[in-house]
Amino acid sequence: MVKKVKKIYVITAMRFGYEYTVQKPFPDGRYYSFRTPFQKGMKKHFTILEQRTWGWCSTLKNAKLMVTEWASEWILDNSLTEVVIEEFKEGICCYEPKEWWYKWHGTSEKGKYKPWKKPEQYSHTIGFGMG
DSSP states (O other): OOOOOOEEEEEEEEEEEEEEEOSSOOTTSOOOEESSOOSTTOEEEEEEEEEEEEEEESSHHHHHHIIIIISHHHHHHTTOOEEEEEEEESSOOOSOOEEEEEEEEEOSSSEEEEEEOOOGGGTTOOOGGGO
């Protein structure tokens, strides 16, 4: 008899944007990112500016409803305009999970999360809600 594997659907909201990185490390040896350039030659890169895992559901249907109907206002209140639902199976998370992406369309009063394509820059990134 084959045992059915348990799954959870993790909901993570984020906001993508651009940051600027210095070309040379600071005296402490680190490279820092900034929202606006303050010196010549800073490199602009696309990144996740903010991120928050909102919760999880035991069914994909409930996870989609949480994003599109129930929790839309809470998520958008923090200006997190992109959402991903990731399907994780019970056990070690070392495989590529199924993902469903959403992006906010419309104003804060009249809008909703609609299906969206994962940003190409993050095509090889998984586990947004596991960090």
